[in-house]
Amino acid sequence: MRFASHTEKNITHYKKAPFLGVWDFVLLLALIFAATVALKYYIEPETGSVCTVYVDGEKVIETDLLTDSVTAIPGTHAVLTIKDGAAAITENDCPNKICMKTGFVGRAGGTIVCAPNKIVVKISGGGYFVTGVHK
Amino acid sequence: MKISAKKIAVTALLCALSMMLGVVESLLPPVIPALPFVRIGLGNAVIGLAVIILGAPYAITISVIKSVAVPLIVGNPIMAIYSLAGGVSSAVLTAILIDIRKISLPVTGILSATLHNLMQLTVAALMTSTAEVFSLSVPLFLFGAIAGFGTGTVQYLLIKALPEKALRL
Numbered sequence: 001m002r003f004a005s006h007t008e009k010n011i012t013h014y015k016k017a018p019f020l021g022v023w024d025f026v027l028l029l030a031l032i033f034a035a036t037v038a039l040k041y042y043i044e045p046e047t048g049s050v051c052t053v054y055v056d057g058e059k060v061i062e063t064d065l066l067t068d069s070v071t072a073i074p075g076t077h078a079v080l081t082i083k084d085g086a087a088a089i090t091e092n093d094c095p096n097k098i099c100m101k102t103g104f105v106g107r108a109g110g111t112i113v114c115a116p117n118k119i120v121v122k123i124s125g126g127g128y129f130v131t132g133v134h135k
Numbered sequence: 136m137k138i139s140a141k142k143i144a145v146t147a148l149l150c151a152l153s154m155m156l157g158v159v160e161s162l163l164p165p166v167i168p169a170l171p172f173v174r175i176g177l178g179n180a181v182i183g184l185a186v187i188i189l190g191a192p193y194a195i196t197i198s199v200i201k202s203v204a205v206p207l208i209v210g211n212p213i214m215a216i217y218s219l220a221g222g223v224s225s226a227v228l229t230a231i232l233i234d235i236r237k238i239s240l241p242v243t244g245i246l247s248a249t250l251h252n253l254m255q256l257t258v259a260a261l262m263t264s265t266a267e268v269f270s271l272s273v274p275l276f277l278f279g280a281i282a283g284f285g286t287g288t289v290q291y292l293l294i295k296a297l298p299e300k301a302l303r304l
Contacts, residue, residue, distance in 0.1 A: 006190055006191075006234060007187065007188060007189065007190050007304075008303070009236070010186070010187045010188075010233060010234065010236065011187060011188065011294075011299070011302050011303060013236045014187055014236075014240065014291075014294045015294060015295070015299065015302075017236075017239055017240075017291075018239065019239060019241065019291060020239055020241065020242070021237075021238065021239050023237050023238045023239075023242075024238050024241070024242040027238060027242050027246075028242065028245075031245065031280070035276070035277070035280075038272075038273055038276075039273065054263075054265055054267075057263070057264035057265055095211060095213070096172075096211070098172060101168075109270060110270070111267045111268070111270045111271070113259065113263060113267065113268050113271070114263075115213075115259050115262055115263055118262065118263045118264070119263075120265045120267045120268070122267050
């Protein structure tokens with residue numbers, strides 16, 4: 001049948017195929033280029049100043065990272081801890097505890113995600129320290 | 136389509152192998168402690184081999200069974216949604232790329248691992264109804280590419296090392 005002939009050709013081809021061919025180098029170069037562009041946008045050394053918590057897509061808590069605090073996230077069994085300018089989920093009832101293993105996040109653009117309980121903690125920077133503006 | 140008993144037996148064998156690799160992998164400690172969901176995806180190395188020696192429909196069947204069975208064995212049924220989205224889409228891409236016979240197996244591995252991660256992130260974004268999970272994409276894609284290159288190399292070595300009599304079913 002059609003698929004049988006496919007496998008015959010595939011076996012013969014991949015038995016002789018080189019480890020990396022011309023097309024592979026073209027694709028790898030394109031991938032490395034895309035990765036470099038993506039990394040440029042990803043690396044932001046800026047520290048965050050605002051912590052926002054979303055549950056099921058709705059904003060439930062918005063707080064600054066300057067004051068240490070321990071808050072229960074409404075509607076869940078999770079606890080949000082803010083310490084030394086970084087935020088972490090320190091208690092939760094999800095099966096994997098991936099959110100807790102993420103630890104403290106303080107960089108702008110950093111996030112903690114708990115998929116089972118639909119919690120997203122997002123750190124955003126700026127706003128409070130814009131040049132010339134005192135909030 | 137006539138399916139020989141030998142093909143069914145090899146399909147079952149490869150299916151068991153990929154499930155076993157998936158279960159063993161979940162018992163290992165995370166590769167990177169900060170990103171506990173980053174895994175090597177050794178079970179996916181079997182899919183590419185299945186595409187070459189059995190054909191695309193067999194490989195996709197193996198991928199579906201593996202994606203549902205491994206989360207159930209591990210005891211994390213929610214993971215099945217992620218596995219199914221990532222595993223089946225990357226199996227389809229692997230089948231297409233292998234059947235066009237233009238690019239080599241390691242690069243096929245990189246591309247299908249990237250699609251796997253992309254689909255899982257999309258499912259995560261839909262489930263949490265936020266786009267913020269995409270901020271994880273850079274480390275995920277980076278390690279996914281390394282892991283995909285590794286599994287592709289495993290496939291390449293398997294095809295070269297196995298005797299041709301064993302491959303032709």
